[in-house]
Amino acid sequence: MRIAVVGGGPGGLYFAALAKQLRPAHQITVWERNAADDTFGFGVVFSDETLGGIEHADPAVYAAMQREFARWDDIDVHYRGQVITSGGHGFAALSRKRLLAILRRRCAGLGVEMHFRTQAPGPAVLASGYDLVIAADGANSATRAAFADSFGPQVEMRRCKYIWLGTDLVFDAFKFYIEQTPHGVIQVHGYPYDATGSTFIVEMHSDVWQAAGFAGLAPADLPPGQSDHASIARITELLGHIIGGHSIEANNSRWISFGTLRCASWRHGGNVVLLGDAAHTAHFSIGSGTKLAMEDALALAACLNEQPDVDAALTAYEAERRPIVESTQRAAQASLEWFENLGQYTHQDPEQFAFNIITRSRRVTHGNLRLRDPEFTARADAWFAADCKRRGLGTGAVVPPMFQPMRLRGLELKNRVVVSAMDMYSAADGTPSDFHLVHLGGKAAGGAGLVMTEMVCVSAAGRITPGCAGMYAPEHEQAWRRITGFVHEYTTGKIGLQLGHSGRKGSTKLMWEGIDEPLDDGNWPVCGPSPIPYQPGVSQVPHELTAAELDAIMAEFVAATLAGDRAGFDLVELHCAHGYLLSEFISPVTNRRTDRYGGSLAGRLRYPIEVFAAMRAAWPARKPMTVRISATDWVPGGTTPDDAVEIARAFAAAGADAIDVSTGQVTPDERPAFGRSYQTPFSDLIRNRTGLATVAVGVISSWDDVNSIILAGRADLAALGRAHLYDPSWTLHAAAEQGYAGPGADWPDQWVAGSRPPQAGRADGPKPRLALIHDTAAGIAGTRHARWRPAPSGERTAAGRTAAGRPPARSTLEARP
Ligand SMILES: Cc1cc2nc3c(=O)[nH]c(=O)nc-3n(C[C@H](O)[C@H](O)[C@H](O)COP(=O)(O)OP(=O)(O)OC[C@H]3O[C@@H](n4cnc5c(N)ncnc54)[C@H](O)[C@@H]3O)c2cc1C
Numbered sequence: 001m002r003i004a005v006v007g008g009g010p011g012g013l014y015f016a017a018l019a020k021q022l023r024p025a026h027q028i029t030v031w032e033r034n035a036a037d038d039t040f041g042f043g044v045v046f047s048d049e050t051l052g053g054i055e056h057a058d059p060a061v062y063a064a065m066q067r068e069f070a071r072w073d074d075i076d077v078h079y080r081g082q083v084i085t086s087g088g089h090g091f092a093a094l095s096r097k098r099l100l101a102i103l104r105r106r107c108a109g110l111g112v113e114m115h116f117r118t119q120a121p122g123p124a125v126l127a128s129g130y131d132l133v134i135a136a137d138g139a140n141s142a143t144r145a146a147f148a149d150s151f152g153p154q155v156e157m158r159r160c161k162y163i164w165l166g167t168d169l170v171f172d173a174f175k176f177y178i179e180q181t182p183h184g185v186i187q188v189h190g191y192p193y194d195a196t197g198s199t200f201i202v203e204m205h206s207d208v209w210q211a212a213g214f215a216g217l218a219p220a221d222l223p224p225g226q227s228d229h230a231s232i233a234r235i236t237e238l239l240g241h242i243i244g245g246h247s248i249e250a251n252n253s254r255w256i257s258f259g260t261l262r263c264a265s266w267r268h269g270g271n272v273v274l275l276g277d278a279a280h281t282a283h284f285s286i287g288s289g290t291k292l293a294m295e296d297a298l299a300l301a302a303c304l305n306e307q308p309d310v311d312a313a314l315t316a317y318e319a320e321r322r323p324i325v326e327s328t329q330r331a332a333q334a335s336l337e338w339f340e341n342l343g344q345y346t347h348q349d350p351e352q353f354a355f356n357i358i359t360r361s362r363r364v365t366h367g368n369l370r371l372r373d374p375e376f377t378a379r380a381d382a383w384f385a386a387d388c389k390r391r392g393l394g395t396g397a398v399v400p401p402m403f404q405p406m407r408l409r410g411l412e413l414k415n416r417v418v419v420s421a422m423d424m425y426s427a428a429d430g431t432p433s434d435f436h437l438v439h440l441g442g443k444a445a446g447g448a449g450l451v452m453t454e455m456v457c458v459s460a461a462g463r464i465t466p467g468c469a470g471m472y473a474p475e476h477e478q479a480w481r482r483i484t485g486f487v488h489e490y491t492t493g494k495i496g497l498q499l500g501h502s503g504r505k506g507s508t509k510l511m512w513e514g515i516d517e518p519l520d521d522g523n524w525p526v527c528g529p530s531p532i533p534y535q536p537g538v539s540q541v542p543h544e545l546t547a548a549e550l551d552a553i554m555a556e557f558v559a560a561t562l563a564g565d566r567a568g569f570d571l572v573e574l575h576c577a578h579g580y581l582l583s584e585f586i587s588p589v590t591n592r593r594t595d596r597y598g599g600s601l602a603g604r605l606r607y608p609i610e611v612f613a614a615m616r617a618a619w620p621a622r623k624p625m626t627v628r629i630s631a632t633d634w635v636p637g638g639t640t641p642d643d644a645v646e647i648a649r650a651f652a653a654a655g656a657d658a659i660d661v662s663t664g665q666v667t668p669d670e671r672p673a674f675g676r677s678y679q680t681p682f683s684d685l686i687r688n689r690t691g692l693a694t695v696a697v698g699v700i701s702s703w704d705d706v707n708s709i710i711l712a713g714r715a716d717l718a719a720l721g722r723a724h725l726y727d728p729s730w731t732l733h734a735a736a737e738q739g740y741a742g743p744g745a746d747w748p749d750q751w752v753a754g755s756r757p758p759q760a761g762r763a764d765g766p767k768p769r770l771a772l773i774h775d776t777a778a779g780i781a782g783t784r785h786a787r788w789r790p791a792p793s794g795e796r797t798a799a800g801r802t803a804a805g806r807p808p809a810r811s812t813l814e815a816r817p
Pocket residue numbers: 006007008009010011012031032033034040041042043044045096118119120136137138139141142164199252253275276277278288289290291293
């Protein structure tokens with residue numbers, strides 16, 4: 001095969017070396033427009049997992065890299081005059097120059113044809129003249145631009161400014177310096193790359209960059225390849241103390257705004273394929289682009305070797321790499337947003353801040369860190385226990401963070417777990433049934449600190465479906481009293497009432513008969529702030545509510561609140577999320593009113609706040625009230641995260657004790673970014689920007705996630721919905737799995753006998769004695785004893801992928817005969 005490689009960066013060169021090694025008959029040509037030793041950047045970082053893949057694929061390259069590596073395990077967080085160290089991370093780095101030199105040497109030795117200081121022939125020429133064209137031409141790929149229709153690239157520019165620099169100070173760990181300056185907070189990411197120096201990346205929000213006067217420093221006509229020395233002098237003034245008398249080094253260093261590149265496809269026609277930065281970028285804060293580029297190269301070379309033809313190889317390559325790259329990009333996105341918002345965390349104490357920064361991408365969790373560095377998590381847990389005690393919560397005993405108690409007004413919760421509101425569609429004319437008793441009672445017995453009812457409707461017309469529960473008739477109150485009575489008599493959990501009105505999303509079928517679909521018969525008229533149907537052509541057009549009708553609905557909310565108190569609920573939550581009536585008032589997508597209840601955010605919030613205030617006045621002062629909001633509508637022109645902060649503040653001013661932070665479901669046009677804990681960043685934003693207590697919800701998948709969210713200060717409570725349908729005793733089981741026994745997870749007396757995980761069945765035969773295990777594959781009596789080492793990243797979440805989303809190491813690449 002004749003293979004053209006555009007770009008002699010790490011991706012292009014590594015691919016060329018591997019492909020040539022696997023099939024020496026390939027004619028591989030690399031074009032690199034720069035000189036061989038003319039490269040930007042300083043160090044490149046690899047994790048243990050990436051190195052595993054490189055070691056297997058090409059031991060010669062790996063051995064050469066290994067001789068150069070700076071290795072370390074620690075991450076040091078320098079913050080408010082303290083250094084907090086987290087160990088066990090396993091990094092290796094080397095200089096980019098040395099890496100490229102190793103790869104060039106390997107390519108030369110294998111017979112790859114390389115042209116330096118040579119622009120590659122145009123993409124169309126290469127596509128027609130070669131069997132395969134590898135576009136490894138970097139983030140500004142001209143090949144990608146030439147075939148943009150096929151690749152569908154999109155770049156999302158971000159709000160921080162950063163500059164790659166070096167220093168001749170050799171750090172002894174990965175370093176985060178969080179520097180409070182008169183202009184705002186500036187962060188430094190530093191890591192050693194060899195015995196002579198370290199990478200030193202300076203990053204800050206663009207507002208801070210402006211305030212610090214960087215905007216006007218670089219000459220407008222700074223020639224390509226030149227560094228911005230004026231900015232570097234200013235950085236030295238501001239941050240020079242970090243490196244003492246050492247120097248800051250520049251190499252084509254200038255301010256950059258990071259752009260996340262995503263492509264709809266990585267291939268054009270039958271023979272052009274993107275690789276590395278040309279295909280995707282991921283913020284440098286979770287690992288270098290070099291690592292992704294080399295992993296791409298490895299996968300592509302392997303697929304070419306394994307598949308019968310180029311077409312199948314390119315398909316297999318993209319199928320293998322895309323989910324891994326997208327997962328890395330999601331983690332990188334969480335990380336870059338964290339750094340953009342870093343200013344909102346600088347109120348945190350050092351222990352919490354350090355835990356927060358290290359778990360920012362959500363890949364590293366409390367559980368991972370406990371494996372890597374038990375002392376670090378123990379210190380953070382101890383800080384949290386002491387902090388809780390300072391706030392009058394708990395005894396100061398160090399327990400998993402999710403089992404620290406919480407207080408909302410006069411209500412004490414034994415732990416941080418909430419059963420999220422879930423409609424069961426099983427009421428008769430609004431009266432909750434025995435199903436509700438078993439469902440909610442079982443969840444309370446199962447250990448959650450707080451169990452929320454489903455959205456309980458304030459009127460028959462305010463129901464979503466005929467099966468929805470209500471609080472608008474004496475028999476409803478009576479039935480609810482039976483349920484709260486069970487919870488209070490038999491468990492130490494608390495029970496909250498979520499009150500709502502369906503608005504334009506009312507009069508629809510039960511969830512399992514057709515979600516959001518109008519009833520086949522027996523529909524009742526629906527209402528809303530504006531006559532805009534939820535699904536045009538499918539849903540009813542809502543009646544636009546008049547002022548008198550709004551007053552009547554407010555009275556229904558107040559009546560239901562009073563009934564909720566009489567029925568024995570501990571907390572009431574106003575449902576202002578998910579596109580139901582009050583949410584429709586808040587969202588600009590659904591509220592087009594021109595009266596005092598529409599227009600600006602303040603206008604759109606007016607009615608929900610009036611309802612909230614009226615309920616607050618009716619609800620006993622000692623009992624807490626919360627509000628559930630949709631923090632974003634996930635559509636352009638809808639509610640934004642900044643709006644959500646204002647919405648939260650407005651409800652807090654009206655007496656809300658916590659904000660239950662959900663998102664979306666306001667319009668069927670939404671495009672949510674689903675994923676593990678995907679709504680938690682909105683809770684994080686509101687909590688850390690306003691100081692209000694929050695509840696995080698949405699695909700919080702494990703008790704490890706709950707511990708991480710609570711300890712990092714992303715929320716005060718974690719609500720889990722579907723996880724509780726899967727396992728009603730989710731909290732008790734979480735306690736058993738963590739070996740926790742205490743007031744945060746008290747088993748009902750009736751269940752104490754089952755409070756330990758069931759014993760596994762006996763394995764047949766005696767266990768093999770370690771001393772007898774052979775090193776060779778075939779052990780005693782032909783049994784195969786696998787040698788197993790836990791992945792440093794912790795538990796496995798999906799077949800073949802570690803929790804950190806890293807690819808499993810490919811077995812040694814071998815040339816096909
Ligand atoms: C200023 C800067 C500094 C960086 N520093 C670091 C760092 O210290 N550590 C780190 O891990 N990552 C660093 N990165 C990111 C890192 O360089 C990339 O993520 C990584 O190199 C991607 O590898 P690649 O092979 O896909 O692309 P690149 O390394 O970008 O390689 C692409 C190559 O293609 C060449 N090229 C482009 N078009 C043509 C053409 N038409 N003809 C011939 N040649 C062409 C370019 O000159 C370039 O050498 C830095 C990025 C920038 C912009």
